[in-house]
Structures are given as C-alpha cells and as structure tokens.
Amino acid sequence: MRILLILTIIITSGVAAHAADQKTLTVIYDGVTTEVAVASNSLTDLWITTSDLTRATRFVIKPQGVCRDELCFPLPKNRKAEFVLKKGATTWFNLSEFAKLINQPVITDQKNGVWYFGARAAEQNGYLASFAAPNFTLPDLNGKPHSLSDFRGKKVLLVTWASW
Amino acid sequence: MAQDTGGAKDAGSWITAAKPEFTALVDDQQIVTQKYHMVNVPTGVWIDERGRIVRPNEVAFIDDRFKSFTNMDSAPYIDAIRDWAAHGAKSTYALSEDALRARLKPVNDDRLKADAEFALGEYLYKEGKGPDAIPHFKEAQRLDPDNWNYKRQAWALSDADRDYGTNFRKEVQKLNGKPYYEPRKLPEAKKGNDQPD
Numbered sequence: 001m002r003i004l005l006i007l008t009i010i011i012t013s014g015v016a017a018h019a020a021d022q023k024t025l026t027v028i029y030d031g032v033t034t035e036v037a038v039a040s041n042s043l044t045d046l047w048i049t050t051s052d053l054t055r056a057t058r059f060v061i062k063p064q065g066v067c068r069d070e071l072c073f074p075l076p077k078n079r080k081a082e083f084v085l086k087k088g089a090t091t092w093f094n095l096s097e098f099a100k101l102i103n104q105p106v107i108t109d110q111k112n113g114v115w116y117f118g119a120r121a122a123e124q125n126g127y128l129a130s131f132a133a134p135n136f137t138l139p140d141l142n143g144k145p146h147s148l149s150d151f152r153g154k155k156v157l158l159v160t161w162a163s164w
Numbered sequence: 165m166a167q168d169t170g171g172a173k174d175a176g177s178w179i180t181a182a183k184p185e186f187t188a189l190v191d192d193q194q195i196v197t198q199k200y201h202m203v204n205v206p207t208g209v210w211i212d213e214r215g216r217i218v219r220p221n222e223v224a225f226i227d228d229r230f231k232s233f234t235n236m237d238s239a240p241y242i243d244a245i246r247d248w249a250a251h252g253a254k255s256t257y258a259l260s261e262d263a264l265r266a267r268l269k270p271v272n273d274d275r276l277k278a279d280a281e282f283a284l285g286e287y288l289y290k291e292g293k294g295p296d297a298i299p300h301f302k303e304a305q306r307l308d309p310d311n312w313n314y315k316r317q318a319w320a321l322s323d324a325d326r327d328y329g330t331n332f333r334k335e336v337q338k339l340n341g342k343p344y345y346e347p348r349k350l351p352e353a354k355k356g357n358d359q360p361d
Contacts, residue, residue: 028284031193031195105276105277107284107300109296112288112293112296116283118279118280118283119198119280121270124201124270124271124276124279128268132216133217136191136196136199138190141188148211148215152213155210155211156210156211157210157245158196158209159165159207159208159209159224159226160196160197160205161178162166162205162316163170163320164316164319164320
C-alpha cells in the first residue's frame with residue numbers, strides 16, 4: 001500500500017512538472033489566432049510542434065520542403081537542424097527561423113506571449129504586375145460576408161472611409 | 165468600406181444614417197488598407213468587370229463638406245466616375261498599363277513591418293489590453309510615417325495627447341503647407357488642384 005502511494009505521488013509529481021514546463025503562446029498567422037505549445041519562452045526563436053505548425057499555418061513538412069497547397073519552400077540542406085528538431089516522440093519546427101528564410105515580417109509582444117506573422121512582400125506586391133485587384137472578404141452591418149470577387153462582371157468603385 | 169478597428173460599433177451608425185443603396189462593408193482589421201497599400205481616407209480604387217484595376221488609390225471625395233480643409237473640389241472626380249461608368253475602357257480616365265505601372269509602387273519592408281505592428285496592436289486592443297497596444301501602434305507610425313490611417317485610428321482609440329504626445333490638429337500643422345492628401349491626377353489639370361499625368 002505504501003509503495004503504491006509513493007508511486008502515485010511520483011507519477012502525479014511528474015505530470016505536474018510536465019504541465020509546468022508546457023507553455024503556450026499565441027500565434028497569429030494569416031490573421032488567424034491559434035494557441036500553441038512551445039518548447040521554451042525564448043525571446044528569439046519560436047519552436048512549435050509540427051502538428052501545431054499545420055494547425056496554425058496550414059504548412060506541412062514534406063520531403064521537398066515546407067509546403068502549403070502549391071506553395072513549397074525548400075529548407076537549406078546544410079541548415080536543416082536550424083528548422084527541425086526531433087525530441088522524443090515530438091518533432092519541433094522553428095517557425096520564426098522559417099519566417100526569416102521566406103522574408104516574412106515577425107512582430108512579438110513578449111509580455112502577452114503573442115507572435116504575429118505578417119504578409120510577405122511577394123504576397124502584397126503580387127498584383128502589381130497583373131493589375132488584378134486583390135480579393136478580400138468582409139462583412140456588412142448584418143454580418144453577411146461579401147467578397148470583391150462576387151462583383152465580377154460589374155464595375156466596382158471601392159471607396160474607403162472611417163468614423164475617426 | 166469602413167476602416168474602423170471598432171468595427172460595426174464605431175462605423176454602424178454612420179452606415180445606417182447614410183441609407184446606402186450600395187454595398188457597405190466593415191473592415192475592422194484594415195485589410196483593405198494593407199492589401200491596397202492605402203495611407204488615408206477616403207481613398208478610391210476603380211475596378212473593371214474583369215476584376216482589374218483601372219485607377220489605383222487616389223483621394224475620393226464625393227461631396228465638398230471638407231473642402232475648406234482639403235481645398236479640393238469633388239466635382240471633377242464625380243464627373244470622372246460618371247465618364248468611366250458610361251464609357252468603360254474608352255473613358256479618358258481609364259489608365260493605360262504604362263500609367264498604371266507608373267502609379268503602382270511595391271511596398272517596402274518597413275511598410276510590411278508597419279502593417280504587422282499595427283495588426284498586433286489591434287489584436288491587443290481588442291483583447292482589452294489597450295495600453296499594451298500603444299507601443300505597437302507607435303512603431304507602425306514610425307515605420308510608415310505618411311500613413312494617416314495608422315496615425316488617426318490609433319489616436320482615436322485612446323487619448324492622443326496623453327499617449328502619443330500629439331493629435332490630428334498638431335500633426336496637420338506640422339505639414340507646413342505640404343498637402344494632407346496627395347493631389348489627384350485627373351486629365352483636366354486646370355480643375356481644382358488636380359495634377360497632370
């Protein structure tokens with residue numbers, strides 16, 4: 001009975017220690033907010049699990065690189081350890097280093113544990129060559145979403161204003 | 165297209181009062197500001213039936229209520245819109261590809277960082293952490309100093325004098341004669357303060 005009690009205490013302590021180690025941060029990627037588990041509260045690197053990588057960004061690690069839909073960014077062969085780290089059963093991915101690789105702006109708020117990943121120049125400047133108006137989807141006052149692409153076939157006068 | 169961090173709470177009464185017969189949308193994340201590289205309101209973009217830009221960002225007043233401040237007559241712009249509505253690609257005001265290329269400029273790294281700083285500030289503000297948002301709004305303003313959307317929206321979310329040491333009136337005075345809006349470039353240069361292409 002005493003052995004069982006000691007064993008229970010050891011197991012409980014182990015779980016508590018693991019829970020204390022397990023930290024979560026907020027990642028905002030493509031405007032979508034996701035809570036992710038992190039390996040540490042490093043100020044310079046954001047290592048997240050590969051399952052959180054896909055949950056937060058829809059990127060997946062494939063043999064050809066880090067991919068989402070048709071977009072694929074190969075990882076430099078001699079620098080793979082800077083991006084992917086296997087620790088026990090978990091594979092970690094350095095999302096902040098990946099952002100540097102693909103020239104993506106990253107802003108952090110350490111106090112609130114938030115990492116914001118902004119749009120890349122290639123995304124924001126893509127329309128300049130084709131003159132295709134960037135699409136967007138926004139709600140009206142009733143919350144009904146409207147996309148610019150809904151108006152294809154009509155002339156559109158897009159005018160911004162503000163209450164301030 | 166309301167560019168309001170407060171969303172329908174701030175923009176709603178204006179839309180309701182206007183009784184619009186057109187589609188009126190609320191953008192509480194400055195998505196359009198960022199995607200179209202805008203820096204002020206009102207900004208207009210003309211888009212044709214194929215979804216292609218005909219005239220990019222330009223000041224788009226549709227009445228003269230702010231004429232004493234802007235010194236800008238709305239009539240030439242309204243005439244231009246009517247001409248384009250009637251004549252489409254043959255309108256004098258529909259820009260050629262060369263003219264579009266000359267006007268459409270890529271955003272630089274500072275603007276991209278400013279967009280991200282502002283967006284993070286908006287997120288914190290909406291999470292009830294207004295004071296924590298201010299350093300991010302300030303950094304966005306530093307990185308993109310000509311962006312009045314980022315200045316005025318941030319100032320409107322708190323006490324501008326207390327938190328930013330300035331306000332709209334003081335900043336306009338600092339322009340010292342430089343126009344608050346980039347002058348329109350409509351073909352009739354002699355009308356108002358429009359500039360030739």
